[in-house]
């Protein structure tokens with residue numbers, strides 16, 4: 001990206017054309033539709049960046065990979081898109097994703113699944129699987145994804161690229177279709193750590209258009225990258241114990257490399273992962289059920305039904321939303337309903353605080369935390385028989401969102417089948433600089 005930012009408009013045009021051609025020839029399904037020539041001309045003149053189909057780009061058909069939004073044309077640019085354009089980058093191609101960002105494999109997309117560029121029988125992860133596969137497959141220089149519970153970091157890990165989730169509030173959510181408003185953050189997916197830092201600097205900063213945007217000082221990280229700083233890095237033993245053998249092996253290798261480079265390792269414990277999963281899926285589905293209520297066929301949504309108001313609601317939602325989304329709306333409505341609110345939602349909020357406190361305690365004695373991103377490398381399609389099995393693959397990523405912390409996932413090694421092994425470094429809130437410095441040391 002650093003080199004690309006120096007190119008003139010002729011050279012950038014050439015890059016756009018090369019990428020458009022590669023996208024047309026590619027069969028990994030990273031984009032929700034093949035780039036058309038009209039799209040090329042409306043994409044702007046900057047360095048092309050692939051955009052997850054949940055981030056609004058003016059005049060684009062943004063659908064969140066759902067049938068309910070077919071035909072919807074975005075009226076404005078999200079703040080992150082405005083920031084890209086100001087920096088000389090341009091949105092280029094809609095990247096595939098799980099419907100409304102709910103999933104871990106990109107196969108709940110209404111457009112079909114995205115294949116992992118390292119092995120087409122395996123998933124590219126999710127929900128930002130299209131963004132990660134596009135970067136890994138060489139058909140995007142970099143991409144934007146969103147991370148509510150791991151959706152930038154996990155597909156990046158499965159595809160062998162870098163994925164970063166900022167501190168909650170660092171990056172504006174204005175113009176990003178909400179899944180779970182207290183957890184969602186936009187993050188870069190790139191080929192290396194330096195590109196992630198460059199793209200993160202471009203998209204972050206306070207935005208008065210987003211009431212949850214943090215009004216705190218911002219010092220760009222990319223010009224201050226320093227991989228020589230000696231750091232104290234915590235490993236969470238009860239997380240590592242639950243990982244598969246290839247992940248454990250990659251983890252030990254990374255710990256050894258860090259120790260040899262002079263960093264100090266300390267051992268810590270976190271809350272039981274089962275409790276973390278329960279907490280996340282209560283908070284996330286509760287917020288999703290409220291956020292997705294707007295897709296009712298009146299204000300938004302591909303209107304269906306001709307038997308009056310109720311029939312329109314029922315038909316629009318039941319034909320428009322896929323199974324996983326409907327399941328989550330029902331679950332979220334249940335935990336928010338009177339009689340169950342105290343038993344589930346309030347309890348989950350208390351556990352969320354506990355998770356935040358536990359991370360704060362760990363950070364009293366460490367600069368960073370090193371953790372797996374997922375228990376295994378990319379799974380084969382169809383290997384999860386139930387939603388719950390899929391939810392359990394999120395055990396290492398979701399607590400980071402519940403605590404609002406920044407984290408970066410980066411490729412460390414490969415397993416025996418050549419599939420990438422990714423690990424994540426978790427940082428203190430608003431201390432992305434230390435997190436990027438640590439990532440550069442591990443790269």
Ligand code: GLN
Pocket residue numbers: 101102103104126127146147148149150151152179284394
């Ligand atoms: N897999 C998680 C979920 O389905 C995370 C998704 C995300 O980060 N958008 O909710």
